[in-house]
Amino acid sequence: MARTDVFTGLSEFLAVAAHASFRAAAAELGVTPAAVSQAIRSLEARAGMPLFQRTTRRVALTEAGVDFLARLKPASNEIGDAFDALSVLSQRPMGNLRLSVPRIALDLVIYPLLPAFRQAFPDVTLEIDVDDASVDLMAGGYDAGIRIGDFIERDMIAVRITPDFTWSVLGAPSYFTVRGRPQTPEDLMRHECIRYRFPTARTIYRWQFARDGREFSLDAPGGILVNDHISMIELARNGVGLCYSADKVAASELASGALEPVLRRYLPTKPGLFLYFPTRSQAQPKLRAFIDAATALMRAK
Missing domain, CATH: 3.40.190.290 (D-Maltodextrin-Binding Protein; domain 2)
Structure with missing residues (x-):
């Protein structure tokens, strides 16, 4: 038998508890009242007891429902805060940017770039791992790397940051x-x-x-x-x-x-030095800011 997702029915439960109404909960969630009712029935079947008392005129939490809401609400708030934090990360450069760079990139890119970059983006911390060896960016937990163009994996996005x-x-x-x-x-x-x-x-x-x-x-x-x-x-x-x-x-x-x-x-x-990274990584504002700073440095030279 397929395992039920632990989160199934929780948004419907929270909405009905907040509005004391299946119809109002359905309007908030953008579904039909019947869908909300079915989700609550399934949740109560998993719980093994009723969570709401229902009459034609009123919906109220049972004692078990009150206890369940008291435990669930803080977790719901934490999840909401987590999404808020993600929203902040998606809007401005911040967080830890991990880079793998060879020693030759220090004088050519890193040293001249970092003072202005840190001043412009104080919420981005940089962790720079200096290593001439080839690295697996994803396995090493790196956001990006710098290498000579001839030695970059083909499935990476590469952005030139020095002339040839x-x-x-x-x-x-x-x-x-x-x-x-x-x-x-x-x-x-x-x-x-x-x-x-x-x-x-x-x-x-x-x-x-x-x-x-x-x-x-x-x-x-x-x-x-x-x-x-x-x-x-x-x-x-x-x-x-x-x-x-x-x-x-x-x-x-x-x-x-x-x-x-x-x-x-x-x-x-x-080919000279290139900043390289997996395709999906470039959507990160912290990396996007570093890409822009590195390419601007190259144009200024």
Whole structure:
């Protein structure tokens, strides 16, 4: 036998108790008096006793009905308050926004965005989980994530928040003084390269190049592997070897001369950072506000 929903008949009971009338209850609920009467009969059958006394002129609660109403009313008020709270959440940005971001997104997006965002939306708290590994947003309880465009799941909505990246082979002046500068991608096979291992897949990233309209990749040699871009740049800065990174990620090192680019004519342009999230999540005002702030930041640069 099918299980009866515990809430079946409760709205009819509350309406009849409030109005002391089946007809008035039916008008409030937008149903027929017969439907209300049937719902009450079913509820009383579940209760095993009458909840209302009925005459042709009057409807009144029985003792059991009075006791049931006394227990049910606070719960009904709590449910009403819960819906009111949902209504508030749907109308303005508030609540906790959980984001999964790689380290490279901190300088490029998070740090410049947060001061103005917090000032504009003080009722939104941000929980930022910094991790270069791929994550399952829904399993991890995240509202959204930030990743390089090439590495976003296909079933996600993705919103661009940085321009495309031009990738670069970078080295410190001290490294080039000792080892010289590679002139072609194939020359890298005689250099010390700092390699990147994907944290989730555990595979090693092959450096991407382009020549005469054709893209190709190299498994650059080297004795050091890391699993985040910032460590790779810092090691290159210290003359340990060459690294392969996006120009915007190493912008300060390039500007100061701490790192110098080589092989520029062979380097491709690839998608930059995107904010991504499940389709239904974008209806949340807190996420919508963050999307607008992030895209406005990109346009301002």
